[in-house]
Every structure is written in structure tokens, then in C-alpha cells.
Amino acid sequence: MTTVLQATKRETGKRSILTQLRNEGQLAGVLYGYETETTPISLDYRDTAKAVQTYGSTSVFKIEVGGKRVNAVLTDIQRDALKGHVKHVDFLAINMKEELEVDVPIALIGTSVGVKEGGVITQPNHTLKIKVNPSEIPDTIEIDVSELAVGESLSVGNVRDQFTAFTIVDNDDFTLATVTPPAAPVEDVDADAENVTADDLDATGEKLSPEKPGRED
Numbered sequence: 001m002t003t004v005l006q007a008t009k010r011e012t013g014k015r016s017i018l019t020q021l022r023n024e025g026q027l028a029g030v031l032y033g034y035e036t037e038t039t040p041i042s043l044d045y046r047d048t049a050k051a052v053q054t055y056g057s058t059s060v061f062k063i064e065v066g067g068k069r070v071n072a073v074l075t076d077i078q079r080d081a082l083k084g085h086v087k088h089v090d091f092l093a094i095n096m097k098e099e100l101e102v103d104v105p106i107a108l109i110g111t112s113v114g115v116k117e118g119g120v121i122t123q124p125n126h127t128l129k130i131k132v133n134p135s136e137i138p139d140t141i142e143i144d145v146s147e148l149a150v151g152e153s154l155s156v157g158n159v160r161d162q163f164t165a166f167t168i169v170d171n172d173d174f175t176l177a178t179v180t181p182p183a184a185p186v187e188d189v190d191a192d193a194e195n196v197t198a199d200d201l202d203a204t205g206e207k208l209s210p211e212k213p214g215r216e217d
Helices: 015-023 045-055 156-162
Strands: 002-009 026-033 036-044 060-065 068-079 086-093 100-109 120-122 127-132 141-144 153-155 175-180
Touching: 002 045, 015 026, 026 045, 026 068, 036 045, 036 060, 036 086, 045 086, 060 086, 100 175, 153 156, 156 175
Parallel strands: 002 060, 026 086, 100 141
Antiparallel strands: 002 036, 026 036, 060 068, 068 086, 100 127, 120 175, 153 175
């Protein structure tokens, strides 16, 4: 799916300009790449956010700036460390006839055997780098973990041959999912400690022993 985003060339070099853009509902960005001079741009914040939410961050967008439209993919999103809002985006202009490398989100599907046995599944990596035709970039890459048992891991080498529409760039040992054993049960507290009563404590709150009588009234 392709959507058009209107962009305007912007000035650079002054922090006040970026602040002004944010106050005006604009998003700072840069456009670079195939047959495109690196160009600082600004886009409507809401329109850009809506387009990314609707079509996905891996979609091909048409960026229109200075009367020219280019096909581009989103390569970087910078967020404010405190407030979390997006403050800058990078768009890479591409040749629709040439494959490119992109990072695509991984979606684990199925309930693993190990989880059914009480194990815990973890996902150490959340994206896969693939080489693919721009028109065939998937929104997500689904990885089936149904057969993963406790103590086992699933890596790129285990699934590489399952995909033919694109080539996985990451190495075979790139881990996708792991099932760890269930947490060991907490040991029972000493039965004597559980049965302590107020009469068993001295004035300092310590448990009495036969050699340490309590204070007499």
C-alpha cells in the first residue's frame, strides 16, 4: 500500500526552528537516497502518524516535496526521551525495481509446547533484517513457535528456508525465541518460625530460647 505525504523543505541549524515546527503541528525529517539530494523536510505530524499507523512502518510512502514525488521507506524514528512523542523521522528514497534491506517486525504465533508445560517464552529480538522487493515488504514476519519445548531456542537457521518472498539477511544464529524452564518454587519457611506467637517473643522481638527466659512482670 502506498500513500502520499506532503512535505516542505525546511531550514536547519537552529534549535528554535525545530521547536517552532513542533508548536505548529509539524514533524521534522530528512529525505535522502535514490536519485535524491539529501533534503531536510517537515511534514504534518498528524497526517504522518495516521499514515504510519494505518499502513505500517514498513510501507512504501510517496513523499511529495518541491513538486516532485519520490517513493520512500521509513528508516528511523527518533522519540523524545521524556515525553515519548516522535521528534524526527528519516525517509530513504528507493528504486522500486531494486531489492532493498529493511527491518521488519517479528510476530510469534502459536502456543509452544514448553509454555504449555509451564515454561516462559522470551523474544530477544523483535525485528528481522530482510532483502526484498519494495512492493513485497511484509508488515510482519510470522514465526511459528508451537513446537518449541522447554530449554529450546528458535533461530534464523531453523526458519530460513520457510520464506521464499524475501531473503533473511541476519545470520543463522540470530535468536528469535527461547523457552526457559519455569521458576523454581520458593522454599517453605521453617515451620518453627511460622508457628511463633506473641508469647514466644521477648521485649526485643527476638524468639525466646530455653536458655533465654522472658522478662518477668
